[in-house]
Amino acid sequence: xxxxxxxxxxxxxxxxxxxxxxxxxxxxxxxxxxxxxxxxxxxxxxxxxxxxxxxxxxxxxxxxxxxxxxxxxxxxxxxxxxxxxxxxxxxxxxxxxxxxxxxxxxxxxxxxxxxxxxxxx
Amino acid sequence: xxxxxxxxxxxxxxxxxxxxxxxxxxxxxxxxxxxxxxxxxxxxxxxxxxxxxxxxxxxxxxxxxxxxxxxxxxxxxxxxxxxxxxxxxxxxxxxxxxxxxxxxxxxxxxxxxxxxxxxxxxxxxxxxxxxxxxxxxxxxxxxxxxxxxxxxxxxxxxxxxxxxxxxxxxxxxxxxxxxxxxxxxxxxxxxxxxxxxxxxxxxxxxxxxxxxxxxxxxxxxxxxxxxxxxxxxxxxxxxxxxxxxxxxxxxxxxxxxxxxxxxxxxxxxxxxxxxxxxxxxxxxxxxxxxxxxxxxxxxxxxxxxxxxxxxxxxxxxxxxxxxxxxxxxxxxxxxxxxxxxxxxxxxxxxxxxxxxxxxxxxxxxxxxxxxxxxxxxxxxxxxxxxxxxxxxxxxxxxxxxxxxxxxxxxxxxxxxxxxxxxxxxxxxxxxxxxxxxxxxxxxxxxxxxxxxxxxxxxxxxxxxxxxxxxxxxxxxxxxxxxxx
Numbered sequence: 148x149x150x151x152x153x154x155x156x157x158x159x160x161x162x163x164x165x166x167x168x169x170x171x172x173x174x175x176x177x178x179x180x181x182x183x184x185x186x187x188x189x190x191x192x193x194x195x196x197x198x199x200x201x202x203x204x205x206x207x208x209x210x211x212x213x214x215x216x217x218x219x220x221x222x223x224x225x226x227x228x229x230x231x232x233x234x235x236x237x238x239x240x241x242x243x244x245x246x247x248x249x250x251x252x253x254x255x256x257x258x259x260x261x262x263x264x265x266x267x268x
Numbered sequence: 269x270x271x272x273x274x275x276x277x278x279x280x281x282x283x284x285x286x287x288x289x290x291x292x293x294x295x296x297x298x299x300x301x302x303x304x305x306x307x308x309x310x311x312x313x314x315x316x317x318x319x320x321x322x323x324x325x326x327x328x329x330x331x332x333x334x335x336x337x338x339x340x341x342x343x344x345x346x347x348x349x350x351x352x353x354x355x356x357x358x359x360x361x362x363x364x365x366x367x368x369x370x371x372x373x374x375x376x377x378x379x380x381x382x383x384x385x386x387x388x389x390x391x392x393x394x395x396x397x398x399x400x401x402x403x404x405x406x407x408x409x410x411x412x413x414x415x416x417x418x419x420x421x422x423x424x425x426x427x428x429x430x431x432x433x434x435x436x437x438x439x440x441x442x443x444x445x446x447x448x449x450x451x452x453x454x455x456x457x458x459x460x461x462x463x464x465x466x467x468x469x470x471x472x473x474x475x476x477x478x479x480x481x482x483x484x485x486x487x488x489x490x491x492x493x494x495x496x497x498x499x500x501x502x503x504x505x506x507x508x509x510x511x512x513x514x515x516x517x518x519x520x521x522x523x524x525x526x527x528x529x530x531x532x533x534x535x536x537x538x539x540x541x542x543x544x545x546x547x548x549x550x551x552x553x554x555x556x557x558x559x560x561x562x563x564x565x566x567x568x569x570x571x572x573x574x575x576x577x578x579x580x581x582x583x584x585x586x587x588x589x590x591x592x593x594x595x596x597x598x599x600x601x602x603x604x605x606x607x608x609x610x611x612x613x614x615x616x617x618x619x620x621x622x623x624x625x626x627x628x629x630x631x632x633x634x635x636x637x638x639x640x641x642x643x644x645x646x647x648x649x650x651x652x653x654x655x656x657x658x659x660x661x662x663x664x665x666x667x668x669x670x671x672x673x674x675x676x677x678x679x680x681x682x683x684x685x686x687x688x689x690x691x692x693x694x695x696x697x698x699x700x701x702x703x704x705x706x707x708x709x710x711x712x713x714x715x716x717x718x719x720x721x722x723x724x725x726x727x728x729x730x731x732x733x734x735x736x737x738x739x740x741x742x743x744x745x746x747x748x749x750x751x752x
Contacts, residue, residue: 165436165440169433172429172433178425181429185429185432185433188432188433188436189432189436191436192436192439192440192443195440195443196439196443199443199444199446199447225446225452226443226446229396229439229442229443229446232396232400233399233439236400236403236407236435237432239407240403240407240410240428240431240432240435243407243410243411243428244425244428244429244432247410247414247421247424247425247428248425250414250421251421251422251425254421263422264422
């Protein structure tokens with residue numbers, strides 16, 4: 148049981164996060180809550196990407212004077228680089244979305260999408 | 269030869285220098301954008317002859333192929349970037365006179381960024397780089413949507429929500445691909461794709477489809493299209509409809525032909541495309557808002573392209589690609605003229621545009637040329653591609669598909685001719701608003717439409733070569749990876 152959890156908790160947990168986020172985006176009516184859902188999805192996908200590059204007992208892939216040959220067990224650095232990029236993009240989109248939400252609130256005085264004309268779908 | 273990476277770098281540089289230029293002179297940003305797009309066209313023309321002979325591969329940072337991010341420009345990419353540069357130049361010219369937005373320099377910054385992103389999507393040879401460029405394009409597009417103060421924010425929120433969900437799926441596809449292959453280079457993935465479990469390939473390509481189809485305007489994921497296209501300023505709508513869709517479809521083609529060439533996926537693409545085609549046409553028929561109608565028509569056209577390309581024979585693919593480039597030219601023309609007509613009449617409804625042709629004849633003629641081109645009337649560029657599409661699907665034995673394409677054309681004819689009839693013969697009931705009449709972009713676009721209609725060899729010859737390259741994956745792999 149513990150083995151199973153160790154092996155699948157990263158993967159299953161991140162997929163669960165994505166699904167929770169997607170559920171939030173679909174069911175919530177409040178724009179801020181929708182964006183919290185989107186943020187959860189982003190976090191989930193970042194955890195998933197990091198867990199894909201995880202190596203049991205691996206160390207950070209940095210070559211120093213003591214760690215300088217291939218006998219060491221490095222974790223895969225590429226997914227981590229991807230996650231950095233995707234975090235930055237996620238933050239930018241989130242900031243832009245919140246900015247637009249402020250404008251919508253100024254115009255309609257509500258954040259409920261069922262009350263905003265042009266947002267019902 | 270000039271380094272092709274410049275055509276991505278120059279618009280980005282211009283974008284971030286525009287605030288400075290704006291500080292010097294308020295007129296300068298639009299001129300700078302116009303100049304960068306012109307220089308891009310020049311760079312592509314200078315490189316044209318070399319790329320048509322053999323694909324150009326640029327490895328960034330002087331690293332070898334599997335480790336570096338590379339830019340791959342084959343014939344398909346060459347035709348795409350040529351069309352993109354011509355259209356972006358025309359739209360930049362249109363923006364010179366029409367930048368009546370309160371915060372002009374921001375508009376031009378975002379326009380430059382979106383152009384850089386579109387070039388990137390088309391040329392990149394690395395799937396994560398593809399994701400980054402798609403995000404650059406969409407984030408700029410979110411910003412551009414909000415420039416209409418009327419309803420722009422609502423459309424932008426819709427766009428952001430759908431875009432973020434799609435980007436999560438795209439990242440998931442990239443992650444799974446990386447964990448299966450161990451590389452992000454498209455050629456390495458293509459070389460290894462036969463070794464991956466076919467079930468996993470199907471899941472990955474489905475995720476890629478969900479992630480990119482939103483950008484390419486295939487129906488289930490593109491419910492944002494009508495809102496964004498109809499509300500954004502017309503220069504933005506034509507960029508989104510003409511160029512972003514073109515880039516999205518090119519990326520989809522690369523994924524489904526270069527990366528994972530699994531014939532069982534093509535059936536899936538064909539069914540999705542056919543459903544999206546018919547639904548798009550039927551909804552477009554019901555619209556009264558002229559820009560909404562054009563937006564749904566764009567969805568239908570993109571689905572048509574996707575469907576016909578997924579037939580998979582050489583003739584059908586080149587017909588579909590031809591239609592893709594025709595659509596980019598025609599929709600730019602249609603959105604620019606429709607935007608001018610809307611401004612002149614002060615209304616978006618087709619019924620309020622009656623008899624507008626008597627007041628602004630050239631703009632109305634431009635709109636009609638665009639519509640007839642989409643319908644595929646002889647001597648317009650759409651005719652040749654429609655013939656190739658019908659021929660291609662018949663030769664491949666897909667008779668149901670041929671029927672659906674022709675049926676869709678009939679619906680298309682109904683709604684486009686309705687608009688043409690209204691603007692030419694309707695009762696005049698407009699109180700005119702003042703507009704800046706810019707005839708040059710319209711005349712240039714009309715010329716291109718007739719040029720391609722009368723001399724289709726201009727584009728069909730390189731297109732056949734592009735199709736040949738698409739269908740021979742081993743050449744693509746060995747081109748990028750050398751003898752590995």
